[in-house]
Amino acid sequence: MGNATYDVVVIGAGPVGENVADRVVRGGLTAAVVERELVGGECSYWACMPTKALLRSATALRAARRLPGAREAITGDLDAAAVLRRRDAFASNWSDSGQVSWLDSAGIALYRGQGRIGSDRVVEVWTGEDGPVVSLTARHAVVVATGSSALIPDVTGIREAAPWTSREAAAAAEVPGRLAVIGGGVVASEMATAFAGLGSVVTVLARDGVLHQAEPFAGERVVQSLREAGVQVRLGAEAASVHRDGEGTVHITLTDGERVEADELLVATGRTPNTQDIGLDTIGLKPGAWLTVDDTLRVLDDGALAGGGWLYAAGDVNRRSLLTHQGKYQARAVGDVIVARARGEAVEDGRWGRHVATADERAVPQVVFTDPEIASVGLTAAAAEAAGLRIRVVDYDLAAVAGSALHAEGYQGHARMVVDEDRQVIAGVTLAGPDVAELLHAATIAVVGEVPLDRLWHAVPAFPTVSEVWLRLLEAYGR
Ligand SMILES: Cc1cc2nc3c(=O)[nH]c(=O)nc-3n(C[C@H](O)[C@H](O)[C@H](O)COP(=O)(O)OP(=O)(O)OC[C@H]3O[C@@H](n4cnc5c(N)ncnc54)[C@H](O)[C@@H]3O)c2cc1C
Numbered sequence: 001m002g003n004a005t006y007d008v009v010v011i012g013a014g015p016v017g018e019n020v021a022d023r024v025v026r027g028g029l030t031a032a033v034v035e036r037e038l039v040g041g042e043c044s045y046w047a048c049m050p051t052k053a054l055l056r057s058a059t060a061l062r063a064a065r066r067l068p069g070a071r072e073a074i075t076g077d078l079d080a081a082a083v084l085r086r087r088d089a090f091a092s093n094w095s096d097s098g099q100v101s102w103l104d105s106a107g108i109a110l111y112r113g114q115g116r117i118g119s120d121r122v123v124e125v126w127t128g129e130d131g132p133v134v135s136l137t138a139r140h141a142v143v144v145a146t147g148s149s150a151l152i153p154d155v156t157g158i159r160e161a162a163p164w165t166s167r168e169a170a171a172a173a174e175v176p177g178r179l180a181v182i183g184g185g186v187v188a189s190e191m192a193t194a195f196a197g198l199g200s201v202v203t204v205l206a207r208d209g210v211l212h213q214a215e216p217f218a219g220e221r222v223v224q225s226l227r228e229a230g231v232q233v234r235l236g237a238e239a240a241s242v243h244r245d246g247e248g249t250v251h252i253t254l255t256d257g258e259r260v261e262a263d264e265l266l267v268a269t270g271r272t273p274n275t276q277d278i279g280l281d282t283i284g285l286k287p288g289a290w291l292t293v294d295d296t297l298r299v300l301d302d303g304a305l306a307g308g309g310w311l312y313a314a315g316d317v318n319r320r321s322l323l324t325h326q327g328k329y330q331a332r333a334v335g336d337v338i339v340a341r342a343r344g345e346a347v348e349d350g351r352w353g354r355h356v357a358t359a360d361e362r363a364v365p366q367v368v369f370t371d372p373e374i375a376s377v378g379l380t381a382a383a384a385e386a387a388g389l390r391i392r393v394v395d396y397d398l399a400a401v402a403g404s405a406l407h408a409e410g411y412q413g414h415a416r417m418v419v420d421e422d423r424q425v426i427a428g429v430t431l432a433g434p435d436v437a438e439l440l441h442a443a444t445i446a447v448v449g450e451v452p453l454d455r456l457w458h459a460v461p462a463f464p465t466v467s468e469v470w471l472r473l474l475e476a477y478g479r
């Protein structure tokens with residue numbers, strides 16, 4: 001077994017682990033990453049990129065169909081095979097050679113295998129069960145960036161039926177004739193939209209509703225549009241048992257006795273942390289649990305620093321926000337704080353300090369790429385109330401803006417601004433409508449910058465853009 005020493009050892013080379021390593025190397029430290037599958041992680045090969053590629057062509061087609069003049073130029077249906085080929089390219093054909101070259105150019109050492117914490121500051125790399133092939137010692141920090149995997153719910157027969165998780169959906173080689181989906185969250189909504197667009201007959205079993213953590217109008221609009229696209233959305237439906245027969249057909253029996261048949265079943269019921277087999281027990285932590293972190297992303301064990309402070313966790317695995325952009329934001333903070341601590345420099349860990357991921361608390365932006373798109377940042381009205389804020393909710397019909405009417409014939413959309421009445425700042429914004437994704441960053445800046453409403457009156461939206469909704473929201477609020 002070989003040995004090597006680096007300033008920082010990162011377990012997991014997903015978007016988060018790669019960025020942690022890059023940041024510490026830019027700060028003058030040495031770094032190694034350990035990766036058991038593909039450098040680039042879930043996001044590059046089985047999540048963000050391939051799923052958005054599966055969605056994009058149908059979105060463009062719908063947009064053209066909404067415009068007289070363009071609509072007449074459409075001569076056929078979506079070419080599903082071409083969409084799958086484009087998806088393959090966006091998943092780099094499941095080869096990480098490009099990202100490995102990047103690691104190399106960034107001066108980051110790569111070890112392939114399963115990373116397991118062996119003892120204080122030591123990460124062992126395993127490629128089989130015959131013991132570690134190399135033992136890596138970290139002078140300053142070990143960062144767990146092992147991400148998360150699909151959670152399979154406890155439904156009778158479900159595992160034996162070999163359901164799809166988001167991985168198989170994202171990498172599907174063919175479009176199933178009939179697709180059933182268990183779940184009503186982000187993955188379920190996006191993949192139901194994607195496969196309906198690609199030609200599947202889709203049934204969604206949404207026990208707890210669709211996008212139920214978003215503003216209620218978001219889920220309502222997505223359900224309406226899925227139904228218009230021919231998707232059966234069964235709100236409140238819960239799978240009791242699943243069985244795949246000899247012909248390959250999946251039979252799902254619901255708790256009310258109804259049955260659903262499909263060629264494939266996608267399970268999209270949330271995530272579980274990749275911490276089962278990373279040696280957490282060697283330092284007294286519980287394998288399989290989400291890792292709790294302090295504001296500088298050091299792992300906590302019952303409120304105390306695990307291992308004394310050398311262990312960090314960033315990205316999905318700490319459950320603060322299961323999004324690539326927030327994970328990479330954490331990576332920048334954690335990389336910088338490791339460098340600061342290594343150099344004995346001051347740590348800026350106050351609110352909005354450079355070494356904390358404050359935005360995770362109340363300013364997380366997210367786009368759900370359904371039809372309509374749902375773009376949100378900060379708190380929903382319900383979450384703001386639950387957090388004890390005194391709020392006022394301002395709603396506006398996004399279709400009533402000149403830019404929207406130009407954007408698409410019969411544009412339908414909705415905007416909601418949640419105002420923190422005591423501070424006169426925006427606590428949250430949700431937009432539903434075609435192409436609202438690109439409107440989101442203005443809202444994010446308003447929320448993160450805590451821009452007073454009085455000042456926002458001076459941020460004049462260009463005419464005739466959909467962004468004019470900002471002016472309308474302020475007018476509806478009143479000056
Ligand atoms: C279907 C789907 C679509 C999504 N779409 C979006 C989107 O559009 N936008 C967005 O912001 N987010 C999206 N997400 C969320 C996003 O994919 C995750 O938030 C992101 O991938 C988290 O990055 P990470 O680096 O923490 O973990 P991961 O991407 O999961 O990477 C972790 C890496 O660690 C490796 N690893 C794990 N354990 C070990 C070990 N013991 N030793 C060595 N290596 C190990 C894994 O192989 C993996 O490469 C989506 C998620 C899903 C499931």
Ligand SMILES: NC(=O)c1ccc[n+]([C@@H]2O[C@H](COP(=O)([O-])OP(=O)(O)OC[C@H]3O[C@@H](n4cnc5c(N)ncnc54)[C@H](O)[C@@H]3O)[C@@H](O)[C@H]2O)c1
Pocket residue numbers: 153154182183184185186187188190206207208209211212238239268269270271321322323366367368369
């Ligand atoms: N565009 C994006 O930003 C994007 C896209 C996809 C995924 N993601 C991220 O990936 C994460 C995982 O997505 P997800 O959709 O798997 O999780 P989720 O938490 O968004 O949704 C899970 C859904 O499954 C339901 N559910 C849970 N247990 C169930 C059970 N036993 N039976 C039936 N339904 C059950 C929940 O009510 C919920 O509707 C999300 O947190 C999201 O942040 C982001």
